Amino acid sequence: MSETAPHPRLLYCHCQYAQVVPKEVKAAVLEQLCQSGTAFEAVADLCEMAARRDPALKRLAGTGAVKIAACFPRAVKGLFHQADADLDPQSTEVLNMRTLAAGEVCARLFATDLAANVPTKASTKPENPAP
Amino acid sequence: MALRDSSALRVIVYEGPGSDPLPERLATITALLERGHAVTRTGGDRPVAPADAAPTLVLGRFAQAPEFSGTTAEWRVRDITTLNSAQIADVVESTRAELGAARHGEWKPWFPVIDYDRCTNCMQCLSFCLFGVYGVDGERQIQVQNQDNCKTNCPACSRVCPEAAIMFPKYKAGPINGDIVSDADLQKEKMKVDISALLGGDVYSMLRLRSDKARSRFSKERDSDKALTERQKCLVKLAESGDIPPEVLMSLPSPEEIARRAEEAAAKARAALEPLG
Numbered sequence: 001m002s003e004t005a006p007h008p009r010l011l012y013c014h015c016q017y018a019q020v021v022p023k024e025v026k027a028a029v030l031e032q033l034c035q036s037g038t039a040f041e042a043v044a045d046l047c048e049m050a051a052r053r054d055p056a057l058k059r060l061a062g063t064g065a066v067k068i069a070a071c072f073p074r075a076v077k078g079l080f081h082q083a084d085a086d087l088d089p090q091s092t093e094v095l096n097m098r099t100l101a102a103g104e105v106c107a108r109l110f111a112t113d114l115a116a117n118v119p120t121k122a123s124t125k126p127e128n129p130a131p
Numbered sequence: 132m133a134l135r136d137s138s139a140l141r142v143i144v145y146e147g148p149g150s151d152p153l154p155e156r157l158a159t160i161t162a163l164l165e166r167g168h169a170v171t172r173t174g175g176d177r178p179v180a181p182a183d184a185a186p187t188l189v190l191g192r193f194a195q196a197p198e199f200s201g202t203t204a205e206w207r208v209r210d211i212t213t214l215n216s217a218q219i220a221d222v223v224e225s226t227r228a229e230l231g232a233a234r235h236g237e238w239k240p241w242f243p244v245i246d247y248d249r250c251t252n253c254m255q256c257l258s259f260c261l262f263g264v265y266g267v268d269g270e271r272q273i274q275v276q277n278q279d280n281c282k283t284n285c286p287a288c289s290r291v292c293p294e295a296a297i298m299f300p301k302y303k304a305g306p307i308n309g310d311i312v313s314d315a316d317l318q319k320e321k322m323k324v325d326i327s328a329l330l331g332g333d334v335y336s337m338l339r340l341r342s343d344k345a346r347s348r349f350s351k352e353r354d355s356d357k358a359l360t361e362r363q364k365c366l367v368k369l370a371e372s373g374d375i376p377p378e379v380l381m382s383l384p385s386p387e388e389i390a391r392r393a394e395e396a397a398a399k400a401r402a403a404l405e406p407l408g
Binding site for chain 2: 007008009010014015016017018020030031033034035036037038039040041042043044045046047048049050051052054055056058059060062063064071072073074075076077078079081082098119120121122123
């Protein structure tokens with residue numbers, strides 16, 4: 001288990017205790033992870049772990065770059081914070097399985113670059129963005 | 132359920148040197164996730180999280196069981212060559228119990244998550260919640276302290292937050308589910324608070340008043356079926372106005388108890404907002 005390998009670690013959340021992530025999306029993402037031959041971490045439900053302040057979240061948040069297939073980046077950031085396991089916004093990319101297709105999630109998971117997208121300050125989206 | 136600082140069992144699906152690939156990898160990992168475990172699959176050129184103090188079970192199709200060293204945690208190694216995915220899940224569950232790792236699935240993880248980038252520490256959520264979900268830390272910063280006191284599927288406290296800083300990640304819609312907050316969302320949140328202020332600033336009093344009025348009306352009804360229908364209609368209206376599950380409204384305590392709890396929560400909020408002496 002290397003801590004200094006070049007690629008980001010991969011973390012998948014199964015959102016086991018709610019039906020908010022489309023079943024077909026999470027099933028397809030997990031299937032491609034399993035078929036890929038690559039190493040990854042999978043958890044049953046980040047919310048449940050955050051509620052228990054599971055020390056495992058510190059293990060998952062620490063030690064370098066990570067890509068997380070879960071839900072909204074703002075929510076994922078808050079969940080880790082709640083467990084005293086802050087994510088590093090510079091080295092974390094969250095892929096939202098509630099809004100993205102499985103193919104889009106997997107393309108970003110397996111890409112060698114990391115597009116950090118965890119919010120670092122309060123921001124709002126305008127209702128009608130300028131064209 | 133009492134939540135505690137216990138770690139989930141870490142299950143390592145080991146397919147490195149000395150272990151054959153799993154024929155039922157997807158089925159096995161899915162079965163483990165459905166039982167609430169955290170799974171690490173090794174292999175390839177990516178890193179995984181390092182070993183820590185979590186209780187750990189290493190599964191593999193071992194020609195010769197490997198030895199692991201350098202950890203302080205409870206480690207177990209299990210050869211699963213002859214087992215199918217359901218049998219593997221059973222083995223893991225019994226190991227979880229044996230190692231005293233966290234149990235899962237007894238509670239739907241429904242609780243507020245604070246977006247501290249937005250939160251202004253105004254304590255409205257603390258004042259509002261009757262169930263003691265919120266508290267403050269040593270520096271008087273609002274925090275979620277009793278997640279399991281939260282009423283499942285009730286996002287009411289997020290509705291009183293003027294900054295849209297309270298998320299419920301398992302909620303159906305944004306921005307409560309963690310989606311980006313829009314300007315329109317903020318305007319809506321402000322309007323809600325203003326409406327609450329116009330009504331006397333006490334949402335629970337308003338709800339109780341409406342409920343009492345409805346009850347008084349029902350008591351004059353001779354037809355109990357009709358009264359029940361009316362009551363159900365009224366509850367539906369209340370539930371829709373705050374997106375509060377009817378079962379939460381039905382389980383609200385007596386008016387006296389509501390008043391007591393509301394005063395207790397307000398006192399906590401006032402104390403948190405007082406200047407440090």
